Amino acid sequence: MSSQEAIEQLKNAVINYELDSVKELAQNMLEKGVDPLDAIENGLGEGIKIVGERFGAGEIFLPELIMGAETMKAAMSVLEPALPAGGAGRTSKGKILIGTVLDDIHEIGKNLVATLLSSNGYDVVDLGVNVPKDEFHKKASEVKPNVIALSALMTTTMPHMEEVVKDLGGSGVKTMIGGAPVTDEFAKKIGADGYSEDASGAVNLALKLLQK
Ligand code: B12
Structure with a gap:
């Protein structure tokens, strides 16, 4: 599976509220070397945008909006720790x-x-x-x-x-x-x-x- 396909899968997981399986999906992506920021912004971010648009258009309601957000948050809990760390003992930029x-x-x-x-x-x-x-x-x-x-x-x-x-x-x-x-x-x-x-x-x- 290409990086692009993997990111598309993550986007669909948010759109389809796949809360039970999204963490495993995110973990598999990291193991395949997909960039976590790319996965967050272009996968999860694009997915939640669509959920938001559907909510705004009255196609879905608050419980679905919450499910979409929970799915995104679950995947973030796997992807965020994989972002490059600041490093101990670094000088603060501000x-x-x-x-x-x-x-x-x-x-x-x-x-x-x-x-x-x-x-x-x-x-x-x-x-x-x-x-x-x-x-x-x-x-x-x-x-x-x-x-x-x-x-x-x-x-x-x-x-x-x-x-x-x-x-x-x-x-x-x-x-x-x-x-x-x-x-x-x-x-x-x-x-x-x-x-x-x-x-x-x-x-x-x-x-x-x-x-x-
Ligand atoms: C997820 C979500 C929720 C979740 C939030 C979960 C959580 N723990 O955060 C839940 C389900 C709880 C929720 C609740 C509500 N929501 Co809401 N929600 C959203 C949704 C779908 C996505 C927001 C999101 O997380 N995006 C993903 C992140 C990564 O993107 P982002 O937040 O935009 O941040 C990026 C940039 O904007 C930027 N950025 C963000 N902050 C900052 C700060 C700085 C300094 C900088 C430089 C950059 C920056 O960088 C980020 C990363 O790239 C939006 C739709 C949308 N398109 O925004 C609606 C939306 C914002 N919600 C909306 C509404 C109406 C509500 C509710 C009132 C619904 C209700 N009836 O109860 C409540 C509000 C409660 C409240 N008092 O705040 C409306 C707002 C309409 C308006 N008036 O403007 C929206 C637009 C949906 C819609 N189309 O109607 N929501």
């Missing part, structure tokens, strides 16, 4: 405080961004999901991050990004934002320092922001 904004519990993309940042040499402090702006600010004054990274997956929660960014004014901390409904234009509008559409882009963006 500190990043990350979280999903208030009223939003979507964590899969945020976790992937956190994992990739960490595996690329950043110290990552993850506040989790549904994080109020005061908690971002409180933790920021405690851990003094170089960058605050915000995730939002719903148009209804994107305004909470603006609250976090706005009240940081003048503190010197850079901000970057992302999540499926977020755009570069929105980032500029709310005064965030950067936007990226995916986790690999977030790593490049962090480097750029720290060089500024």
Whole structure:
């Protein structure tokens, strides 16, 4: 089986909610040498996108949406540890405080961004999901991050990004934002320092922001 076929299989496993067999499938793929990031972004990521579109179109309902997410998470639990490690004793490239904004519990993309940042040499402090702006600010004054990274997956929660960014004014901390409904234009509008559409882009963006 080619890498491409294996990735297609993973995508279908999410679309068909194959929770019982997806971990074994992911493990087999790793053993065959498929790149874990490719498998996550092009296999699982494409699968969950289709599940989301079907939910949005009213073709499936919340239980199926949850099953799709659980299937993706199960496969991630196998694939994420296979991403290249940061390495013990490395010098940190900088500190990043990350979280999903208030009223939003979507964590899969945020976790992937956190994992990739960490595996690329950043110290990552993850506040989790549904994080109020005061908690971002409180933790920021405690851990003094170089960058605050915000995730939002719903148009209804994107305004909470603006609250976090706005009240940081003048503190010197850079901000970057992302999540499926977020755009570069929105980032500029709310005064965030950067936007990226995916986790690999977030790593490049962090480097750029720290060089500024
Ligand atoms: C999985 C999922 C869920 C799961 C979440 C499980 C979990 N533990 O995270 C569950 C089932 C729990 C769920 C619940 C709900 N969901 Co939901 N969900 C999704 C779905 C299908 C996929 C999201 C996902 O995980 N994608 C995979 C990851 C890898 O991609 P990603 O999150 O986009 O992240 C990537 C990039 O965006 C970027 N990125 C992400 N964060 C950041 C941050 C930074 C700083 C940067 C630089 C980049 C970056 O990098 C990531 C990796 O490449 C989306 C559809 C979609 N297309 O987004 C709907 C979707 C977001 N959900 C939706 C809805 C409506 C809901 C519910 C309200 C449903 C309900 N009736 O209860 C609840 C919301 C609960 C809440 N208060 O938050 C809607 C939102 C509509 C809107 N208003 O905008 C969507 C769009 C589905 C739809 N088409 O209607 N959901």
